[in-house]
Amino acid sequence: MNPHRRSPLVIVSTVLVYFFLYAPVVVLFLFAFNSSKTNVLFEGFITQVGPTEIVSGNVIRSPCGAFHWFCELARNVEVRNAARNTLTIAFVSTITSTIIGTLAAIALQRYSFRLKTFSEVSLYIPIVIPEIVMGIGILVLFSQLFTLLNNTLSLSGDSQLTLGLGTVIVSHIAFSIPFVTLVVRARLHGFDKAIEEASMDLGANEIITFWRVTLPSIMPGVLSGALLAFTLSLDDFVITFFTTGPGASTLPIYVYGLLRRIVTPQVNALSAVWISIVLVVVFFTQRLQSRQM
Amino acid sequence: MLRKLREDRSFQGAVLISPTLLFMIGLLIIPLLLTLVISFGSRAPDGTVIYGFSFDNYVRLSGVRTECDNGKSLCLDPIYIQILSRSLSLAFNTTVLAILMAYPLAYFIARAPARKRNTFLFLILVPMWTNFIIRVYAWMMLLRTQGVINSVIGWLAGLVGLHFTPFEMLYTQGAVLVGMVYEFLPFMILPIYTSLEKIELSLYEASADLGARPFRTFLRMTLPLSIPGVVAGTILVFVPVMGTFIVSDLLGGRQIVLVGNLIQNQFLIARDPTFGSAASLMLMTLTLIVTYFYTRKFGFGEEIVTA
């Protein structure tokens, strides 16, 4: 009996599900090269290179040729701002939540202390409640807190506390920590404590042991945790939506705004760029991870 | 202090966990408690909160009214109950559909030769690395009346010389369902795959050796062993579907109002945070109750970790 044998039914449904997963992505990419400005039907590629010429909503000629919408995207100041915000938020929250979450994973997996059950439960909550509940909770907190502080300290104008990049970053850290902890703990689960004892036995103190033995052996877990935190932050809409303020728009928020108004193939171009960047990041983390072991 | 740090393990643990606790208390526990406090308050005319202790918001959620159009002193306005039941049935349908689609795929990957499995898994994740919003947008493009699906069908109909009236697909319940399944399908595939992948191939051989045909092997061995994965996947799909408001907002138009839309609306348009808070707490309680009973019945696998 061949254990790899699968029934035709399984194979057919597998193919269909992959088609279901990829058809929208393919359409997304294809329409990034659409000559039609309204982007409802695919009107063909932009074939001519030269000064931009638009005839009844169709781009006939562009300095960037087929990549017209990518160039438009690069020129779009709002997109550039949103991209900068998105990346700032993602980097800061990933680094912070990875450090904090890793420490928590070590604490929960290896130590016993008071409040341990409380910590475990509170780390489970963000995973098992809808994101919107946490999002509006944080919104309520900040709006009440800021109103209170602005009134008592009689802050006004620019010095007033408002929602913005800071509140988004703090919120992203908070919702990423549980996921980082989960991933790192899974890695620590199979960790042989004896290698730390061996390190101390060979003359390394607790700090050297952590840096030279503990951290390197859980590094693949820490990296997966960081990658997860990074993609969660990049992808997040709900929490950002409720905690962001003027001037702190991220790409998902910006796109959401566009979808409610008018959509040009710029959004498709953005999608194409986006997925390429994420793929590159994933590729490098995987490389790093495989080199670790 | 330093001596304590070196020798007292419970103190070491407390030090390591403290930044996490700070974040969890500050940005989870306190916000949830504040939501609770506010839900007992009422809305001031300017949209701010008047603190108080009344159950008005909860009574309103239940649909019981004291001011009625027909002059009676008590009547029932089921609008919020309808929203809730719509959300529940959508979440249920999404979950079932996701299981039906995810299971064969997960099974296919789990039984593929080991070196190919990672590639297949990777292929599932790639569409996920586009953005949540962008994935919804892709379905808008596909489902529009003049969109890709209708164009393709129209073109095929034209080939055989048939007249084709485009389907109205966007802004329907079906569109929201498809969008939800698309968004959360990988969260069903991965845990099921994890539990299937753990089944050693020798078990299949043992089952065959003991005389079970493939289908019986599946029913008696594979399916029971993969239940933890299905449970984890269900939670990972059901919970977010219950709270998502963008998919219904963009693919369902104004017609399909879910709990998420209700909450968002109260905060950003109707400007009644007290009622929004009550609705949000109701949503949380409901999902916690459902997942609690569900996991208690089926157990809670570690599969949720790997997803």
Add this chain to the structure above:
Amino acid sequence: MNEFCVELRDVVKRFPTPEGSEVFAVDHVTMQIKNGEFFSMLGPSGCGKTTSLRMVAGFEWPTVGEVYIEGEAMGRRPPYLRPVNTVFQSYALFPHMSVAENVAYGLEMEKTPKYEIKRRVGEILEMVKLSGMERRKPRQLSGGQQQRVALARALVKHPKVLLLDEPLGALDLKLRKEMQLELKALQQEVGITFVYVTHDQEEALTMSDRIAVMDHGRVLQIGAPVEIYERPNSRFVADFIGETNFLSGEARAIEEDRVTVYIPSLKDELVGAKAAPVNVGDQVVVSMRPEKIRLASDRALPQNCFSGIVLNTAYIGSDTRVIVDLGGAPLAVWEQNKISTLDPEAYYAPGEQVWVVVLPENALVLQDV
């Protein structure tokens, strides 16, 4: 130089249990380990041998009592400040480091110069026959090779004492036998004190200069292998080391080192050697090793000679292992096959009536506890 390399003085280690009470892992243990000695702690799992070793290494601290290394009290000194090194049961090799990096780790911690590290790592790897494996990762090695890396990593630091926690436990039988001899040879070569923890009595007997037999957190007997085997001081030690037969009875008379014991199951008296303090009237057990019992076809001696029936025999080459029904209980007797013959008459057969003969010095009288 201190006479004792390692000393445990009245050491107690209590662990809290999940139920909230406490359990004695080590219960008032005192041991003195001499310089250059191969010392084994032997006992079943949970007897406190590993905890005792870990207290010497510094991974645990005594609840009460004190550990001395080279006459110096260790108190709560951490492992990295103690002149001992450990070979772990799981080897505990650093998975992300190569063989050479693993071995060099301890020297780097001592800030040994680079060229010196290189030389010593090379030397020690040659000693454990791992030259050429420097750049391999631990998971690319066999169990036996990993074991040698763990050994090299600990020995390269020239510790005063090498602690070994069941280092051969994960190896298969054949490899284990080889490694036992190698370890013993290595210990003689480097002249370092070895403290060896094992539950395998044969291993302890083969390698050790002295053995401490432990049970339930207590040391029952400390002595050279021959003392432990030939003069166990308790029923547990007699039972745990090697094989033996027990007969229960009551001490009737004591004359110097001879004890006359009445054995109810035989309805007869047996004269044995006094191996532990016993008084007239005590309930005692008589321990008789199977290879020290003789079988005869007729009553050879006026005393210590009992009639039985052969139940079962197993020919295993060097010996024939005979089970005799003696007063209703089975008794194991190993008859050495000193004469080469194919004659079936030369061997005992089931159903045969025999006389069991045991010399008083081979019947050890112990307290029945």
